[in-house]
Amino acid sequence: MDFKAYGLRLVACSLLISFLSACGVYSFTGTNIDPSVKTISILTFANNANNGPSFLAQRFTEDFKDYFQRNTTLRQAPRDGDLQFEGQIIAYDFAPAAIQQTGGQDQAGVNRLTIQVRVKFTNTKDSKQDFEQTFQSTRDFPATRDIASINNDPVALREVFRNIITDAFNKSVANW
Structure with missing residues (x-):
């Protein structure tokens, strides 16, 4: 056994561990949460969108809570958590995104669902x-899918929610 090589590896590992711990809290989920932060409170997001379905606020809030539960230890x-989220869904729009002509008539080639959520974060x-931020x-x-079929498709809505939640997560605890 080469004790000199072993000693160099041991010193290198010690330096790496010291460097990582000196840089604050690091997590493999990409979070950068101060060790004094222990709790999070997420209030129900209000549905202020004119045409959003009635279940929108509850489903969005539950997905928001689940995401933070899975990706932090808070x-x-x-x-009154150490980190606090509240907000409102301010837009829920379903409209043609690409118009194409078929038989001399304009028709939607694609329909686009747009959701906007105003998030207030307090640390x-x-x-x-x-x-x-919104x-x-x-x-x-x-174009063959109407808004009713999308509202009844939890996978479709969750994909849109996930993008918003990931952006809020990154801005608040990943510091991106």
Whole structure:
């Protein structure tokens, strides 16, 4: 056994561990959460979109909570968490995105669902990280799909939600 090579490896590993711990909290999910932050509260997002389905606020809020539960070790609190989220769904629009002519008539070639959510984030441990921002996501659907079929398709809505939630996650705890 080469003790000199073993010693160099041991020193290199020690330096790497020291460097990572000196840089703050690192997580393989990409979060950068201060160790003093232990809880998160996510209030129900209000549905202020004129044409959004009635279940939209509840489903979005549950998906938001689930995402943070899966990707952080923070304990969820009903209110007054170290990190706090609240907001409202401000737009839910379903409209033609590509018009094509068929038999001399204009028809939608693709329909686009657009959802906008206003998110207010408060970090009680570091107010410099607080923000209020609107996040938006869109998804195109074949013209043969109407809004009722999309509202009854949880996978379609969750994809749009996931994009918004990921953006809010990255801005709040991943510091991107």
